[in-house]
Amino acid sequence: MPDKRLSLYFQLLNEIGIVSQLSRTLLESRMEHGMLLPHFSVLNHLIRVGDGTTPLKLANAFQVPKTSMTHTLARLVDAGFIEMRENEKDKRSKSIFITRAGRAFRDQSIQSLAPDVQALAKELSMKEVQAMLPALEHLRKILDRQRD
Amino acid sequence: MPDKRLSLYFQLLNEIGIVSQLSRTLLESRMEHGMLLPHFSVLNHLIRVGDGTTPLKLANAFQVPKTSMTHTLARLVDAGFIEMRENEKDKRSKSIFITRAGRAFRDQSIQSLAPDVQALAKELSMKEVQAMLPALEHLRKILDRQRD
DNA sequence: CTCATATAGTTCGATATCGCACTATATAGT
DNA sequence: ACTATATAGTGCGATATCGAACTATATGAG
Numbered sequence: 113m114p115d116k117r118l119s120l121y122f123q124l125l126n127e128i129g130i131v132s133q134l135s136r137t138l139l140e141s142r143m144e145h146g147m148l149l150p151h152f153s154v155l156n157h158l159i160r161v162g163d164g165t166t167p168l169k170l171a172n173a174f175q176v177p178k179t180s181m182t183h184t185l186a187r188l189v190d191a192g193f194i195e196m197r198e199n200e201k202d203k204r205s206k207s208i209f210i211t212r213a214g215r216a217f218r219d220q221s222i223q224s225l226a227p228d229v230q231a232l233a234k235e236l237s238m239k240e241v242q243a244m245l246p247a248l249e250h251l252r253k254i255l256d257r258q259r260d
Numbered sequence: 261m262p263d264k265r266l267s268l269y270f271q272l273l274n275e276i277g278i279v280s281q282l283s284r285t286l287l288e289s290r291m292e293h294g295m296l297l298p299h300f301s302v303l304n305h306l307i308r309v310g311d312g313t314t315p316l317k318l319a320n321a322f323q324v325p326k327t328s329m330t331h332t333l334a335r336l337v338d339a340g341f342i343e344m345r346e347n348e349k350d351k352r353s354k355s356i357f358i359t360r361a362g363r364a365f366r367d368q369s370i371q372s373l374a375p376d377v378q379a380l381a382k383e384l385s386m387k388e389v390q391a392m393l394p395a396l397e398h399l400r401k402i403l404d405r406q407r408d
Numbered sequence: 409c410t411c412a413t414a415t416a417g418t419t420c421g422a423t424a425t426c427g428c429a430c431t432a433t434a435t436a437g438t
Numbered sequence: 439a440c441t442a443t444a445t446a447g448t449g450c451g452a453t454a455t456c457g458a459a460c461t462a463t464a465t466g467a468g
Binding site: 314315316326327329330334347350351352353354 | 445446447448449
């Protein structure tokens with residue numbers, strides 16, 4: 113593969129990395145209680161996709177090592193934003209539930225971020241976003257498949 | 261702003277975060293010497309954009325805090341992949357140069373990753389990549405501007 | 409049923425990350 | 439020139455991240 117082609121793909125992933133970094137910093141600067149992006153992401157996921165899921169499924173959803181997810185969940189339990197219950201059917205496994213406080217925190221984080229998203233929306237239309245999403249999902253699925 | 265609109269933008273950033281995470285893991289699994297994505301990214305940048313730049317400029321290029329860049333650069337110096345020289349004109353500042361070993365390591369990393377990129381290219385054409393890039397750059401610039 | 413293997417999650421240690429506070433140097437205002 | 443402010447980079451401490459090894463439970467092969 114010629115260098116030019118290779119570097120195009122590198123450029124794509126580099127650009128994605130920088131955007132990821134920027135949005136992470138933005139979110140974290142708006143959140144309270146010292147919560148970080150992974151904490152918010154988990155809470156948001158529990159609401160969007162539904163709770164009762166397991167730590168491993170969450171780790172897979174965010175593509176982080178399960179050991180990192182353990183840590184993130186422990187922090188959320190400490191903060192009172194989630195509950196971890198034993199799974200009676202499979203004693204190895206646990207189930208995660210979001211608490212009232214967790215919902216409140218997630219809602220509040222979104223509200224704190226709303227002005228930023230509004231500003232973003234002024235320059236990047238929903239149409240443009242909708243155009244980007246399928247390609248990104250496609251890319252994610254490819255990379256996900258390659259991981260094995 | 262209605263929830264639906266808000267969540268579309270969240271979904272975009274979430275998807276970008278996951279792809280970023282996936283590509284990071286992939287790259288790091290292919291690199292030797294315990295180097296991580298930031299180390300590779302800096303070396304790659306020094307070659308693509310040219311060296312002689314400063315730590316602060318690098319921090320800005322990757323949108324990380326300058327204190328993180330200090331750490332990354334120290335690691336690269338230790339590994340013998342870059343050199344840091346004093347700037348005679350401005351004694352506060354330093355200049356970064358990539359070494360022969362740094363170039364070799366960067367080239368080798370790219371070679372190690374080439375098969376993965378090839379596999380990726382089979383499913384995601386250059387055309388698709390070229391279609392994604394402008395939108396991502398646009399998004400990056402908007403977020404970058406908002407940061408201030 | 410028993411044993412080998414797979415799976416879910418945690419612990420531990422090494423390193424990365426980053427905010428805050430700090431030093432040193434440069435620049436601007438008067 | 440003198441002082442206030444801005445800028446480049448670093449040191450430190452708290453926390454996050456992650457690979458390797460571990461425990462506990464489940465599943466499958468015979």
